[in-house]
Amino acid sequence: MALRLYNTMSSQVEEFRPLRDSEVRMYACGPTVYDYGHIGNFRTFVAVDLLRRFFRQSGYKVHHAMNITDVDDKIIRNSAREGVSVQQYTAKYEKAFLEDSAMIGIEEPTLVRATEHIPEMAEFVAKLVEKGIAYRADDGSYYFRIAKFSGYGKLSKKDFSTMLDGARVDLDEYDKDSARDFALWKAPKPGEASWNTPIGPGRPGWHLECSVMSMQELGESFDLHAGGEDLIFPHHENEIAQSESFTGKPFAHFWFHARFLLVEGEKMSKSLGNFFTLRDLVLKGHKPSSLRYLLTSVPYRTQLNFTFDGLRQAAVSVERLRNFRLRLSSGNFGPGSNPQMQALAADTVSRMHAALDDDLNTAQAQAALFEMVRQANTAFDTGGVKKDDVPPLLATLAKFDEVFAVLDDDDVPKMKQVLDWAIAEGREKDISDALREAVQSGQLSDANIEAKIAEMKAARAARDFKKSDAIRSELADAGIIIEQTKDGIRWRRK
Ligand code: AMP
Ligand code: ZN
Numbered sequence: 001m002a003l004r005l006y007n008t009m010s011s012q013v014e015e016f017r018p019l020r021d022s023e024v025r026m027y028a029c030g031p032t033v034y035d036y037g038h039i040g041n042f043r044t045f046v047a048v049d050l051l052r053r054f055f056r057q058s059g060y061k062v063h064h065a066m067n068i069t070d071v072d073d074k075i076i077r078n079s080a081r082e083g084v085s086v087q088q089y090t091a092k093y094e095k096a097f098l099e100d101s102a103m104i105g106i107e108e109p110t111l112v113r114a115t116e117h118i119p120e121m122a123e124f125v126a127k128l129v130e131k132g133i134a135y136r137a138d139d140g141s142y143y144f145r146i147a148k149f150s151g152y153g154k155l156s157k158k159d160f161s162t163m164l165d166g167a168r169v170d171l172d173e174y175d176k177d178s179a180r181d182f183a184l185w186k187a188p189k190p191g192e193a194s195w196n197t198p199i200g201p202g203r204p205g206w207h208l209e210c211s212v213m214s215m216q217e218l219g220e221s222f223d224l225h226a227g228g229e230d231l232i233f234p235h236h237e238n239e240i241a242q243s244e245s246f247t248g249k250p251f252a253h254f255w256f257h258a259r260f261l262l263v264e265g266e267k268m269s270k271s272l273g274n275f276f277t278l279r280d281l282v283l284k285g286h287k288p289s290s291l292r293y294l295l296t297s298v299p300y301r302t303q304l305n306f307t308f309d310g311l312r313q314a315a316v317s318v319e320r321l322r323n324f325r326l327r328l329s330s331g332n333f334g335p336g337s338n339p340q341m342q343a344l345a346a347d348t349v350s351r352m353h354a355a356l357d358d359d360l361n362t363a364q365a366q367a368a369l370f371e372m373v374r375q376a377n378t379a380f381d382t383g384g385v386k387k388d389d390v391p392p393l394l395a396t397l398a399k400f401d402e403v404f405a406v407l408d409d410d411d412v413p414k415m416k417q418v419l420d421w422a423i424a425e426g427r428e429k430d431i432s433d434a435l436r437e438a439v440q441s442g443q444l445s446d447a448n449i450e451a452k453i454a455e456m457k458a459a460r461a462a463r464d465f466k467k468s469d470a471i472r473s474e475l476a477d478a479g480i481i482i483e484q485t486k487d488g489i490r491w492r493r494k
Helices: 039-057 073-082 086-103 118-130 206-218 229-247 278-283 288-296 308-330 339-357 362-381 387-404 411-424 433-442 446-461 465-477
Strands: 004-007 012-015 023-028 061-068 110-113 134-136 142-144 181-186 195-197 200-204 222-228 252-258 261-263 304-306 480-485 488-493
Touching: 004 252, 023 039, 023 206, 039 061, 039 222, 039 252, 039 261, 039 278, 039 288, 039 387, 061 086, 061 206, 073 086, 086 278, 086 411, 110 206, 118 134, 118 142, 118 181, 118 195, 118 200, 118 206, 118 229, 142 229, 181 206, 181 229, 200 206, 206 222, 206 229, 222 229, 229 252, 278 288, 278 411, 288 308, 288 387, 288 411, 304 308, 308 362, 308 387, 339 362, 339 387, 362 387, 411 433, 411 465, 446 465, 446 488, 465 480
Parallel strands: 023 061, 023 222, 061 110, 222 252, 261 304
Antiparallel strands: 004 012, 134 142, 142 181, 181 200, 195 200, 480 488
């Protein structure tokens, strides 16, 4: 079966076929780095990560590019207010975003930054002016004339034909009712950062950044463009208008939008006190893997209502899977195999794959795995799992984890990083006892360390260097220093 995905452009679930054989080119709108990422942002980024991982599991080579929006209205305003350069202002949040992404198991895409592509963006505007699609206003800003693009509105399904030609909007974000000619390039206002270019001084609009960088990375037409549902209008509508006017070709073929996350049934907002960053949750003592599991437990097009109860349940689910794996890898089993267990493992792989093929039905994929765990656990207790059943059951878990990425027990070193960060930022008062206890009790025991080193040696002997390096870095993260001596491996705590 092939992957079927919902395409916002056609408003239908369609079979996914890449433009080039066996390669998927996908672009995701990345974070605006003016603050720490919140759990809503990570709902979308984790959904995109899961899609990327599933493409790979389905046999595609994946080129996944993502921008870092390091120029936009909020960044310009905040950096001017603090009297620092745009780069100085955004560096801290970009670093935090990358750390948080790694913490929640997101594989790093090819990153592109707006500040590193300003000349190409100015050139793009000049080309649109040449084509008569963009025009310069008196203050030196440039606007896109939406009346010149007949397809305007095709993604958001809104009829803009009666819009007043020539009325303008220069905010990066606005609602459908104020759709107007939008700013491609903004002339500097006093005190604002700007770049000198052949089209004059100024800075790119947010929409332009994504059009230019996505096409530069992936080509004029590529397979899939992703983001949260709020980006459908105006951001993605404007990207389509700019790109297709520029090239005369279809821009992205699939439009993938994750539904917004709510917190306890409400829109997340600082004023309601229900606004959480990933770090806020870890400071309260929750594991990053619990959040990743929770975020993937609701299919990306279904409303996800974040609750602390749900987060605790997710932690229990992850624990159950990890215990099951431990039971398989450390238990004693009678010889031979049980055809039922063999069939169960194979059937679970097919059911998980079929669920994900069905517009990424993550809930059903998880349910299929839990059904396997339930049946295998029952069989364990009656001696129904044999030695030769262990590899296929473990392989099924590994297949699941290629996409869901929650099985490796690396939460404690990640939580310790957040604890250290909070101390460095002078936020001791936000560190909960639960976090302190988790970090303390989760420090590796001597026996754990010896076991990991034995595993690392075995991986090396099997020439599985990826695995041995992973164990080595896991130990390093936990503050364990490994030394290779002539008598073999020695270790000590930092
Ligand atoms: P931003 O940093 O605001 O540009 O947002 C980064 C990504 O997070 C975009 O794809 C947004 O659509 C997405 N996003 C923002 N808030 C939420 C939310 N509450 N739920 C899901 N995705 C969100
Ligand atoms: Zn974008």
